[in-house]
Amino acid sequence: MTVEDEVAEVYAGIDTHDDSIHVAVISAQGRDLDDREFPTSTDGYRRALAFIASHGDTICIGIEGTSSYGVGITRAAISEGFDVVEVMRPERAERRRLGKSDPIDAYQAARAAMGSHRTAPVKDGTIDGIRALHNARRSARKARGAAMVQIHHQLVTAPPAIRERYRTMGAEKRITVLARIQIRPDRDPVERAIMLALKTLAQRCVELTRERDKLEAELDQLVTAANPGLRAAYGIGPDTAAQLLLTAGGNPDRLRSEAAFAALCGASPIPASSGKVTRHRLNRGGDRMANSALYRIALVRMSSDQRTKDYVARQRQAGRSTGEIMRLLKRAIAREVFRYLTTPVTVPAVDDLRPLRQAKNITLTAAANQLGVWPITISELERGIRRNDELADNYRGGSSAHDPYRLASARSRGPWGSKPRSGMDKIDFKKTLDSYRASAGDFRVVHVPEMRYLMVDGHGDPNVSSAYVAALESLYPVAYKMKFASKQDQGRDYVVPPLEGLWWAEDMAVFTTARNKSHWDWTMMLMVPSWVDQTMFAAAVKKVGTKKPPPRLDDVRLESMTEGQCVQTLHIGSFDNEAETLATMHDDFIPSHGLQLSGKHHEIYLSDPRKAAPEKLRTILRQPVSGDYQA
Numbered sequence: 001m002t003v004e005d006e007v008a009e010v011y012a013g014i015d016t017h018d019d020s021i022h023v024a025v026i027s028a029q030g031r032d033l034d035d036r037e038f039p040t041s042t043d044g045y046r047r048a049l050a051f052i053a054s055h056g057d058t059i060c061i062g063i064e065g066t067s068s069y070g071v072g073i074t075r076a077a078i079s080e081g082f083d084v085v086e087v088m089r090p091e092r093a094e095r096r097r098l099g100k101s102d103p104i105d106a107y108q109a110a111r112a113a114m115g116s117h118r119t120a121p122v123k124d125g126t127i128d129g130i131r132a133l134h135n136a137r138r139s140a141r142k143a144r145g146a147a148m149v150q151i152h153h154q155l156v157t158a159p160p161a162i163r164e165r166y167r168t169m170g171a172e173k174r175i176t177v178l179a180r181i182q183i184r185p186d187r188d189p190v191e192r193a194i195m196l197a198l199k200t201l202a203q204r205c206v207e208l209t210r211e212r213d214k215l216e217a218e219l220d221q222l223v224t225a226a227n228p229g230l231r232a233a234y235g236i237g238p239d240t241a242a243q244l245l246l247t248a249g250g251n252p253d254r255l256r257s258e259a260a261f262a263a264l265c266g267a268s269p270i271p272a273s274s275g276k277v278t279r280h281r282l283n284r285g286g287d288r289m290a291n292s293a294l295y296r297i298a299l300v301r302m303s304s305d306q307r308t309k310d311y312v313a314r315q316r317q318a319g320r321s322t323g324e325i326m327r328l329l330k331r332a333i334a335r336e337v338f339r340y341l342t343t344p345v346t347v348p349a350v351d352d353l354r355p356l357r358q359a360k361n362i363t364l365t366a367a368a369n370q371l372g373v374w375p376i377t378i379s380e381l382e383r384g385i386r387r388n389d390e391l392a393d394n395y396r397g398g399s400s401a402h403d404p405y406r407l408a409s410a411r412s413r414g415p416w417g418s419k420p421r422s423g424m425d426k427i428d429f430k431k432t433l434d435s436y437r438a439s440a441g442d443f444r445v446v447h448v449p450e451m452r453y454l455m456v457d458g459h460g461d462p463n464v465s466s467a468y469v470a471a472l473e474s475l476y477p478v479a480y481k482m483k484f485a486s487k488q489d490q491g492r493d494y495v496v497p498p499l500e501g502l503w504w505a506e507d508m509a510v511f512t513t514a515r516n517k518s519h520w521d522w523t524m525m526l527m528v529p530s531w532v533d534q535t536m537f538a539a540a541v542k543k544v545g546t547k548k549p550p551p552r553l554d555d556v557r558l559e560s561m562t563e564g565q566c567v568q569t570l571h572i573g574s575f576d577n578e579a580e581t582l583a584t585m586h587d588d589f590i591p592s593h594g595l596q597l598s599g600k601h602h603e604i605y606l607s608d609p610r611k612a613a614p615e616k617l618r619t620i621l622r623q624p625v626s627g628d629y630q631a
Contacts, residue, residue, distance in 0.1 A: 010056040013087065013109025014048070014063045015102050016040075016070035023048050024106035025055045030114065035103045040069075045076040052082075062087040062113030064105065067123045067131075067249070074122060088118040123249030130222050134242040137215040144208040147201045151178070154201070158194050166198070178202035224384075229345025230337065232387040235300035240293040247290040248341050258338035266291040267330040280327065291330070294337075298329040306548040350392055354382040369608075371395060372480035394484050427494040429527065436497075436604065438570035438620045443589045445629050448563040448622075452532065453500070453525040454479055456555050461517035467552070471524045472499070474550035479526045481540035486532060497527040502600040523600075534558060563599060565629070568622035574614040581621060590625055599624025 009028040014021050021044070024035035033055055038044040052058050066074040066086040077084050087109040090098075098104055112118045148171060155167050166174055179202040183195050220238035223245065224231045231241045247264060248255060255261045262268040266286025272279050283291075301308035308329070315325045357367055368375040371394055380386040381395065430436045435448045456471035479496050487493040502523040537558040545553055567590055571581045582601070590597065602622035609617060 008056050009059050010052070011059055011110045011114040012052045012061045013106045013111070013113060014061065014070065014073055015105035015109060016063065016065045016068075016073065017102075018069055020044075021048060021070070021073055022102035022106045023051060024103060024110050025052055026107065026110045026114065027056075028059070028114070030111060032107060035106055037102070040072055042076075045073050048073065049077060049080055049082070058082055060085060060113045062109040062119060063122075064089065064109055067128075071125075075125065078122070084122050085113055085116075085119040086122050087112045088120070090118070121249075121254045123254070126226065127245055127249070130219065130226065130242050131246055133215050133219040133222065134239070134246065137212055137219060137239070140208050140212040140215060144205050144212065147204045147208065148175070151175070151198060151201050151205075154194065154198055158198075159191055162191060162194060162198075175202045175205045179206045227340060227345075228347040229343075230340040232345075232347045232384075233336065233340060234305055234387070235297045236337075240296055243289050243293040244337055244341070247287050247293075255338060255342060258335050261338045261341070262331055262334040264290065265294055265330075265334050267294055267327070267334040269327060269331065279324070281323070283327075294330040294333050295326070297333050298326060301333075302329070306546075347387065348389055348392060350381060350384050353392065353395055356396070357382070367395070372476045427492075427529070429494065429497050429529075430606070435566075435568075436606075436620070438568050440570045440572050443567055443569045443585060445593075445595075445625075446566055446568055448566050448624075450560055450562040452528050452530060452558065452560050454482075454528060454537075455523050455525050455557050455559050456552055457521075457523050459521050461520070462522065463517065468522070468524070470551040471555075474552040474556050475499075475524060475526050477544045477550055478537070478540050478553070478556050479528065481543050482528060482532055482536055485536055485540060486529070490531065492529070492531065494529055499605045500525040500527065501603050501605075503603065504600045528558070532558075563602065563622070563624045565595075565626065566599075566602070566622050566624045567595065568602075568620055571619045571621050572615075573617060575617065575619070578619070578621065585621065585623055590623065594630035595625040595627045597623060598626035 010025050010033065011028070013024045013026075015024075018040070020037050020039055022035065022037045025033045027033055034051075036048075036051055038048040038051070052061065060083045061077055062085055063070045063074055063077070064087050065071075066084070074084055090105075090108055098108070151174070155163050158166075166178065169177065178198050181195065181199055183192055183199065185192075187195070216238055219242055220231070223238050223241045226245060227241070230236060230244065231238070236244075248261070255264075259268065263283070264286055266283045266288060268283050268286075269280035270283050272281035298308075302312055311329075312325055315328065320328075357364075364375040364378050368378045371378070371391065373391065377386070377388075377391070378395075381388055381391060435446055435451075438444070454475055456475055458465065458467040458471055460467065462468040476496075483494060483496055502525065504521050505519045507519070541553060541556065544550065567585060569581065569585065571578050586597065602624070604620035604622065606618040606620065607616065612618075
């Protein structure tokens with residue numbers, strides 16, 4: 001074999017620095033050929049690549065620090081078509097054996113590229129913008145924290161008049177107040193100097209807060225564009241998503257397996273067994289910033305994700321410590337993040353939700369009432385802060401482009417009734433059933449057929465009873481799950497009827513005279529259509545229970561009730577003023593027409609007490625009776 005044949009193919013290694021790079025070339029058989037130093041400039045990079053190419057066909061170039069000092073030569077080499085890999089620094093034992101110098105490091109990088117050990121794919125340059133914004137935001141956050149600590153320490157040694165006035169304030173309020181104070185020129189020189197220092201530090205905090213928030217908004221846009229699936233995952237915000245992308249280098253090829261990624265994040269389990277005890281402990285190695293990101297995600301999920309809460313509860317019952325549970329959670333989250341980093345995920349767009357709602361002149365509160373959620377949930381869904389594909393589908397009324405927007409109109413009362421719209425017929429039972437009709441001052445006898453209700457029982461004053469609030473919080477989610485299932489599976493849409501209640505006590509006088517609410521028993525109800533069966537009810541309860549189960553979900557039941565002949569009227573005014581109307585019904589109208597009380601007092605709440613003034617509340621008062629009606 002001739003020397004020319006030996007050097008037909010070569011490998012190169014580059015040791016990078018701030019002002020210079022050292023390039024070494026070896027043959028395919030590992031023989032040292034030549035090495036040279038070049039400046040870190042465009043011309044220097046061009047001459048370095050020409051130097052490598054002059055020795056033969058370059059198979060691969062190994063570069064140390066491809067995303068730091070070596071970023072310039074890496075970009076130049078890739079643009080010229082060279083195959084580039086990132087080379088990790090040698091182990092300490094190898095450095096002690098071979099020594100340390102620029103030529104030695106460059107030759108070792110070349111041999112690492114030839115042997116494919118201590119190498120990794122080059123980090124993707126598209127994350128450079130994410131890295132820049134992430135670093136800037138982190139420095140702003142740290143500087144803000146340092147300024148707040150300075151304010152606290154300054155107040156510790158401040159004169160009593162200043163210390164007592166500002167130390168008791170919350171941190172954020174203190175910053176706001178100090179940033180706006182006016183310092184009198186005639187104030188004591190020492191106090192004036194301290195107040196000026198405090199004001200300056202507070203204004204610095206305010207400015208850094210604006211800077212941090214602005215950078216976070218920009219960072220969120222870049223992260224979402226780079227990996228929408230990762231950003232949309234529960235508990236992963238802009239900062240944690242950015243850190244995980246930086247750890248992965250923006251290049252899925254760098255991640256050999258989810259176990260390797262977990263080790264990179266310091267989330268891989270380390271055996272810590274001894275004797276009869278078999279256990280693992282947290283990994284203290286790896287990228288600690290990535291480990292911190294996993295930790296924050298775990299904290300968010302432990303506090304607000306029901307599945308994670310249930311998992312933590314099971315692990316505590318099994319006798320595991322908080323540290324062990326955190327290790328398990330971080331390992332599971334690392335596994336999930338690995339899938340997002342290596343598998344493209346298409347996140348359904350939600351930018352159409354707010355324009356659709358605003359085009360129909362619907363408020364956030366009305367939309368939230370219609371869907372049985374809090375307004376903040378709708379707001380976060382519209383802004384893309386929180387992903388909930390099922391809620392978004394229900395928000396639109398179906399994912400099909402041919403299914404019209406189905407939210408209630410601005411005149412909707414949410415769970416208390418809504419106006420039918422065009423398209424799929426939406427049944428409003430308040431307008432179709434005679435049992436929901438009543439007039440103020442008019443007592444009428446009606447026949448109420450068998451009807452089906454969601455029910456929850458309770459006892460005590462509804463104004464102070466936590467059981468009453470829990471009952472309502474449990475009824476509505478089930479009712480709306482059944483409504484959506486009816487619409488999507490059977491094509492039958494309806495307005496969830498108004499809230500109803502059965503009220504009784506051992507002594508019925510507590511309703512008409514004493515009005516002692518603590519002695520009341522009650523059953524809160526929501527009417528459901530006749531086509532809703534036990535199967536749909538069980539499916540709805542199961543679906544509600546998979547996320548954050550309401551406090552009395554297990555107490556909700558589906559039951560049919562037949563009241564038959566009843567007397568009812570419409571009461572307009574506060575609930576506390578019903579006694580006079582009930583006394584007239586019970587003691588005058590019913591006996592005078594040959595009727596007797598035969599069932600539980602029934603109320604139907606046509607108004608939403610959260611919106612209507614007490615004097616304008618509209619409530620149907622109904623009393624089942626027996627006997628032959630005498631006109």
